[in-house]
Amino acid sequence: MSVFNRAETDQFSYGAATYILCPILEGDSRTAPEGREEEAKGLARAIGLDIIACRSFKVRRPNAKTLIGGGQVEAAMEAIEANNIEIVIVDNVLTPIQQRNLENKFKTKVIDRTGLILEIFGERAETAEGRLQVELAHLDYQAGRLVRSWTHLERQRGGFGFLGGPGETQIEADRRMIRARMAKLRRQLAEVQKTRGLQRKRRQRAPWPVIALVGYTNAGKSTLFNRLTGRDMLSADMLFATLDPKMAEIKLPGIAKVILSDTVGFVSELPTQLIAAFRATLEEVLNADLILHVRDISHEETFLQKQDVENVLSELGLNISGPDEDIISEKSDIPIMELWNKCDLLDEDAKEDLTHKVSQDKNIMLISAHNGEGIDNLINVISQKLLEGSEQKQIIFAPQHGAALAWSYENGDVEELSRDENGNVTANIILPKTLWGRFSERFQDIMVDI
Structure with missing residues (x-):
């Protein structure tokens, strides 16, 4: 039927x-x-x-x-x-x-x-x-x-x-x-x-960070997704233009591959039946390394829309300490950035005022996914966010660990210290915290103190 x-x-x-x-x-x-x-x-x-x-x-x-x-x-x-x-x-x-x-x-x-x-x-x-x-x-x-x-x-x-x-x-x-x-x-x-859980575990074992786009419906998430990925999926000036989640690979400065996820838009008084039914899909947000909250900053109710989004995220298990604080997962810290989108629809005075506000908060950016304003800067900032908190660890790679050493060269900074007569390589590896976790998942036979 x-x-x-x-x-x-x-x-x-x-x-x-x-x-x-x-x-x-x-x-x-x-x-x-x-x-x-x-x-x-x-x-x-x-x-x-x-x-x-x-x-x-x-x-x-x-x-x-x-x-x-x-x-x-x-x-x-x-x-x-x-x-x-x-x-x-x-x-x-x-x-x-x-x-x-x-x-x-x-x-x-x-x-x-x-x-x-x-x-x-x-x-x-x-x-x-x-x-x-x-x-x-x-x-x-x-x-x-x-x-x-x-x-x-x-x-x-x-x-x-x-x-x-x-x-x-x-x-x-x-x-x-x-x-x-x-x-x-x-x-x-x-x-x-x-099946989704198995796919999620495979992604966690993979070396690539995950970025999740969230926001009120029609805030411009799909337009931003298209802008960052070069794709041409449906993005329209209508509510719920995107329902099924989309994922794509993008490349950022200093990071070979990142998974970008576009989720269904939220709305005020989203039916509890939908939150329950879509929980498995929405929980992808909980496993992201970075959450980008896209807001239609030109909308007169933009602050109320922000509250509605945060309410749904709370129902999914994200703890929100306050209106100006980061969203923190029950399991791990997930940094969140607010992207004040559709700045191209603002008049000059309003745009100037918001530009001043944004300059005082490193977790907010003013952009236009439609015309590309602020996107280059956004890409650099996202890269910096994902690379924040990098840690150096000394690891001994046995001859059979060539793939792990190659992965380390591709995704971090490697300083080889020595090679012994048995082919073991001792090296200092610098990776972001999120990638250290993925290193341990991917190469479980190499001892790493996380």
């Missing part, structure tokens, strides 16, 4: 008349109303919906039945009828009862923020692992919802069905079948995670 191939002619998704409601609950400081609306519109556009109107309003006391008050419901009903709305998006989390009640009142399909994000992920997943992860997250979300969104007999549209579609004749509350499917997906993901 395929649930990923959405037909281009599916009128229930592409071009569907959409009405967006952005209820702002008491104490919700996530973003300003204008920012909330723009992000909600961006999420809707990501799956080709035609936005007819978008309204934000405050909700002092959430209604247990509909989340929003009766007056807002009435106003929405009038707008829906007047504009022949097909889909209503509520930019907040709805309970199953609230979603059902709103659908009954609006006489149209209703999806909340979680369902919308899951729908986007369902469209964008490209790898087998990504598809398994998104489907598991979808089913977890759907398990308690009696909405027209999951069937095992007839499906005539793609995505994950939050937007409905023809042919859905099986009752969606068939929880037994959902649980069985979830159990199967978890078994398949366990195998995938086992």
Whole structure:
């Protein structure tokens, strides 16, 4: 059963008349109303919906039945009828009862923020692992919802069905079948995670440092990835342009090879189902030697976006001591740099002010992945970061350790001290701390005091 191939002619998704409601609950400081609306519109556009109107309003006391008050419901009903709305998006989390009640009142399909994000992920997943992860997250979300969104007999549209579609004749509350499917997906993901773990161990045994790009969705990570690698993978001005992680080799000054990893973008209130399902993928960040946090510094909510990213990283197991301190892993120190991207969109005064701020913090850089501004300097700084804390150790290489000696020449500084009559080479080796760990993993029969 395929649930990923959405037909281009599916009128229930592409071009569907959409009405967006952005209820702002008491104490919700996530973003300003204008920012909330723009992000909600961006999420809707990501799956080709035609936005007819978008309204934000405050909700002092959430209604247990509909989340929003009766007056807002009435106003929405009038707008829906007047504009022949097909889909209503509520930019907040709805309970199953609230979603059902709103659908009954609006006489149209209703999806909340979680369902919308899951729908986007369902469209964008490209790898087998990504598809398994998104489907598991979808089913977890759907398990308690009696909405027209999951069937095992007839499906005539793609995505994950939050937007409905023809042919859905099986009752969606068939929880037994959902649980069985979830159990199967978890078994398949366990195998995938086992394979990913083996791949990670192989990379750790390899001599190459790993750099992970993280950031809010549409911050410019993929554009930076393309700039640094010379590749031409999808990078677009849209939310969640990248879903499946990408890796590539790059060369830096003084380092023959570095692995650069581009991860899925984060977003405020990222569904917990997705964090859980994508944990194996996101945990690649925990094994990086350097984390580059790419921020859209031109965005009016850039600081809140930073907080959202750090919140997700915390859920993955990274300890964040404070807003201006490095992120520290539970297992090892992982240095992090903030890249203030899209400086080309700033006016001269704002750019000058930020340039002054950046000059006072060695862990922040002002760049434009789009036009290349600051990229050459960034490359040099990254290289310096990876080479920081280099240590010198004296090692005796036996004749059978020629590969280890050659590796040392390629990745560090080598000073040969002596060669004895048996062919043993004594040398002083200077390597970054991260590479000493990889040396020990790769050449386990050579004693190294880490």
